[in-house]
Amino acid sequence: MDVNLFDFHLPEEQIAQVPLEDRTSSKLMVVNRDTGELTHGHFRDILDYFKEGDTLVVNDTKVLPARLFGVKEETGGKIELLLLKQTEDDVWETLAKPAKRVKPGTVLTFGDGLLRAECLESLEDGGRILKFRYDGIFYEVLDQLGTMPLPPYIHEQLEDKDRYQTVYARERGSAAAPTAGLHFTPELLAALKEKGVRIAPLTLHVGLGTFRPVSVDDVDSHKMHSEYYELPESSAQTLRETRANGGRIIAVGTTSTRTLETVIRDHGDFVEASGWTDIFIYPGQEVKAIDGLITNFHLPKSTLIMLVSALSSREHILNAYEQAVANDYRFFSFGDAMFLTRED
Structure with missing residues (x-):
């Protein structure tokens, strides 16, 4: 069809x-x-x-407030992440943008180090498997740092x-x-x-x-x-x-x-x-x-x-x-x- x-x-x-x-x-x-x-x-x-x-x-x-904005720890290059699903404790499948900057071994930081993530695996179409490190409770950190993942066809901010x-x-x-x-x-x-x-x-x-x-x-x-x-x-x-x-x-x-x-x-x-x-x-x-x-x-x-x-x-x-x-x-x-x- x-x-x-x-x-x-x-x-x-x-x-x-x-x-x-x-x-x-x-x-x-x-x-x-x-x-x-x-x-x-x-x-x-x-x-x-x-x-x-x-x-x-x-x-x-x-x-989840699943969109995160951070940087590569080594270079300071800006990275945007979208959390898709948790595969095991502190390990998530994500979409990275620009994905070419995030390779296995790359470390990302968010909120001046409140949240850190290491890339474990590259997937197709910009997918990346990341392991997160943080102090406290993950979802509380995410509530503090993340934003709502509105679809790409919505260009207005959600009040x-x-x-x-x-x-x-x-x-x-x-x-x-x-x-x-x-x-x-x-x-x-x-x-x-x-x-x-x-x-x-x-x-x-x-x-x-x-x-x-x-x-x-x-x-x-x-x-x-x-x-x-x-x-x-x-x-x-x-x-x-x-x-x-x-x-x-x-x-x-x-x-x-x-x-x-x-x-x-x-x-x-x-x-x-x-x-x-x-x-x-x-x-x-x-x-x-x-x-x-x-x-x-x-x-x-x-x-x-x-x-x-x-x-x-x-x-x-x-x-x-x-x-x-x-x-x-x-x-x-x-x-x-x-x-x-x-x-x-």
Whole structure:
């Protein structure tokens, strides 16, 4: 399948640079995943599309202040790091910029020596394995020195770093936010619960795959980077009960979807599970774990728009994106939302 089949024209001015003050005031496009029929509203309206017995699945990962600015200890040359995932105690996979300056044996310092790191291994595409040294607690040092790792298409400074966290973020470890969840507020979640909707949290720590574009012409040749996930037994039980009682499972974001599909693929049912997943979902594959998806509007030719298309069809999704452009929707991390669902 040609990756160019998932291309579309997006005016640069529709890439959201800052979040809206009210999380629920974003636009919401509701798309029937079977017919492609769509309606327009605002995210606060999503309450009207839920019913008692449904379950909302959220990714409770918390974004680390994972971007660090430092220097080479030997020369003073400036280096930028993005922490991607912890592989063992104090050892992290990172992206270095400029990577050519960071070779095995290179020592980097941050915050006038509060944090030091030695490069252990070079990886492809600017990846580096680093071992960190510090006094105290690593995450406290990181909170002091690090900044939020906003995607490269966002050029504005983020005044409130909590706006790049979901209100239910708990488990720290991500290099990027699961952005579909940014639209929810505590009040909206409470209203869903009042309506009889259950909330099932899981964790997937967003890593390198978010920053790596599809660089091959054939979709089937693309390889996803692995990311760590956990589905707790309490959530698995909620999901089993939802299915048994005829309720719908609605995933918030592609990360929640990929986690649930991994568990179903590997275990055949919703069970307590954890591990690493590199699952790649695109048209031609059956999506078995969920009935609906809340998601943002994604990059052209990205694995994310491919996943969304797998839940409906490429034609329906590209038509929805064309309508989003025509109706001045805001795109990407701080942008507007789509709800893919089907009639009962």
